[in-house]
Amino acid sequence: GMGGFGKTTLADAVFHRHSSKFEVCCFLANVRENSEQTNGLHQLRNKLVGEILKQKEVNIDTPSIPPHIQDRLRRTKALIVLDDVNARKQLEDLVGDHDRFCQGSRIIITARDKGLLEQKVDPAKIFSVEGLGPEEALELFHSHAFGNKSPTTDYTELSREVVDYIKGLPLALKV
Incomplete structure (x- = not known):
């Protein structure tokens, strides 16, 4: 879904909650933005491989990952x-096929375009993040605006008007 619905926040919470169950963890934030930099996707892949192998300097300069x-x-x-993925090439370069990583590994991908994920991921494993309902939105707005759950x-x-205008978008309610 569109930006501001909490996809990154949710992925971050899941990441921190379950990280102790894995040998290594890697959170690549802002993949879309970082990929647009010179050699950005190359640097992201090196960072991912380096973190998984626990090596500081990894430089894979070939399209495929060497067998060793x-x-x-x-x-x-x-x-x-992989946070905020927006191109199939990012998925291919960073996670490749299902056999690139150890069995039991888990890959969480956030993206605005569900169709992009459907090309690579079993549709039963794709979750859409929805906006907040009116009461949840009001509660979040109050906690940020007034430091508690109910205003004077x-x-x-006025609070209800703001929440109605924002249509349950969590990021807008926080700002």
Whole structure:
């Protein structure tokens, strides 16, 4: 879904909650933005491989991952988050096929375009993040605007108008 619905926040929470169950973890934030930099996708892949193999300097300058590195990736149970992916090439370069990583590894991908994920991921494993309902949105707005869950009566109607205008978008409610 569109930006601001909480996809990254949710992925971050899952990442931190389950990271202890894996040998290594890697959270690649802002894949879309970082890929647009010079050699950005190349640097992201090197960072991902380096974190999984626990090596500071990894420089794979070939389109495919060398067999000796691939073998090590397949032996390491990893939790990987790719945040804000917007191109199939990013998925192919960063996670490749299902056999690139050890069995039991988990890859969480956030994307605005569900169709992009459907090309690579079993549709049963794709979750859509929805906006907040009116009461949840009001509660979140109050906690950020007033430091608690309910404003003084002077601001009740204004709060409802703000929440209605924002249509349950969590990021807008926080700002």
